[in-house]
Amino acid sequence: MVSTRSSLKASVTLAAAIACLVVPAFAQAPGNPIGAKTWIGHAQEVEDFIKSAEVASMKGTSVGVTHPNHAILAPGGLVSDIAWKPLKPGRYEGYFESYKSEIAAYEVDKLLGLNMVPPTVEKRVNGDLGAAVLWVKGAQTFKEMGGVPGQKGVKGPPPAHIAYFMKDMTKAKMFDNLIGNIDPNLGNWLLDEEWNIILIDHSRAFTDTKELYHQLIFFDPDLWTKMKALDEASLTTALGNWVDKNGIKAMLQRRDKMEQVINKLKAAGQD
Numbered sequence: 386m387v388s389t390r391s392s393l394k395a396s397v398t399l400a401a402a403i404a405c406l407v408v409p410a411f412a413q414a415p416g417n418p419i420g421a422k423t424w425i426g427h428a429q430e431v432e433d434f435i436k437s438a439e440v441a442s443m444k445g446t447s448v449g450v451t452h453p454n455h456a457i458l459a460p461g462g463l464v465s466d467i468a469w470k471p472l473k474p475g476r477y478e479g480y481f482e483s484y485k486s487e488i489a490a491y492e493v494d495k496l497l498g499l500n501m502v503p504p505t506v507e508k509r510v511n512g513d514l515g516a517a518v519l520w521v522k523g524a525q526t527f528k529e530m531g532g533v534p535g536q537k538g539v540k541g542p543p544p545a546h547i548a549y550f551m552k553d554m555t556k557a558k559m560f561d562n563l564i565g566n567i568d569p570n571l572g573n574w575l576l577d578e579e580w581n582i583i584l585i586d587h588s589r590a591f592t593d594t595k596e597l598y599h600q601l602i603f604f605d606p607d608l609w610t611k612m613k614a615l616d617e618a619s620l621t622t623a624l625g626n627w628v629d630k631n632g633i634k635a636m637l638q639r640r641d642k643m644e645q646v647i648n649k650l651k652a653a654g655q656d
Contacts, residue, residue: 420579421523424504428495431504434463435517440510443469455520456510464519469508471515472588480567482588487516489627490564490587496623497611499560501553501584521575521583528571546580553582556608558599562643563612563636564590569598591628593635597642603655604647612640 424431439459445452454469474483484507491505508517527533534550535541542550561569566587573586620633628636 418579418581420581421521421575421577421583422500422503422581423522424519425500428504431464431519432506435467435504435519436506436508438462438464440469443510456517466520466522467508468518468520468585469510469515470518470588471510471513480589481592483591484514484516484588485627486588486591487518487586489591489624490566490584492623492627493564494560494584496615496619497560497608499556499608501557501560501582502587503583503585516588518585521577521585524575524577524581524583526572527574527576530576532571534576542580550580550582551603552605553580555601555603556605557582557584558601559604559608559612559643560584562597562599562601563640565592565594565596565635565639566590567592567594567596567598591624591632591636593631595635595638595642597639597646601643601646601650604650609647613644615640 419425435458440456441459442457443454445454453472456467456469458465458467470484470487472482472484472487474485475481487505488507491502494500494502503519503521505516505518507514509515510517530539532539541547557574560566561584564587566589568586568589573584575583575585577583615637617633617637620628620636621630624633
């Protein structure tokens with residue numbers, strides 16, 4: 386589940402490609418299968434286990450800019466693998482990155498009831514603090530699939546899954562815009578066999594950027610209601626250990642900017 390990070394140009398290309406996908410009127414959503422989202426229903430238990438589990442072995446990865454580690458936990462437990470990202474807050478190759486942003490993304494996911502970001506907790510390994518992320522099994526990155534599903538030359542969802550998949554795409558775009566994910570590339574959007582989207586690698590999110598990196602052509606009303614309910618006090622309570630005051634204020638400013646877009650979509654009947 387380690388992402389292959391590409392350039393900012395590629396990130397914008399992904400956003401543009403996603404924006405071009407349109408939901409056919411005949412499509413029917415199949416429900417909400419769990420698929421590779423094995424944490425659903427017992428996320429707290431998974432969090433607690435990852436925090437306390439012993440790391441049996443660790444190997445580096447060659448992908449991405451920050452080269453997260455693949456850690457194998459002691460056998461017989463609730464979780465067998467995690468991604469380990471001891472990324473100290475700072476600038477790397479011109480971008481601010483932090484392991485704390487990984488945890489903040491998961492905490493926002495929980496606030497919104499999104500279930501797209503795998504359980505992510507702070508953990509100390511060999512004296513270093515970092516983000517420990519549940520290693521997702523049974524899913525492929527868009528990069529591994531050859532591009533955005535449904536685009537030319539890339540396998541798209543079967544008819545029964547189209548509406549469900551597109552709903553997930555819309556919610557993922559809204560989430561990225563809210564947290565200020567400036568790096569939504571083909572390597573950090575995952576898809577499982579049930580056509581669930583899973584989002585990883587948020588170390589560049591939660592800066593003071595006001596830019597919305599995805600163009601919205603639809604929005605999810607239920608998710609938007611939850612986003613509208615967020616305020617500085619609730620976000621400070623949930624994210625205060627991971628995001629500074631400027632980051633939280635910028636998040637609300639992006640939410641307000643997204644509202645302008647969504648109001649136009651509402652006026653055009655694009656919900």
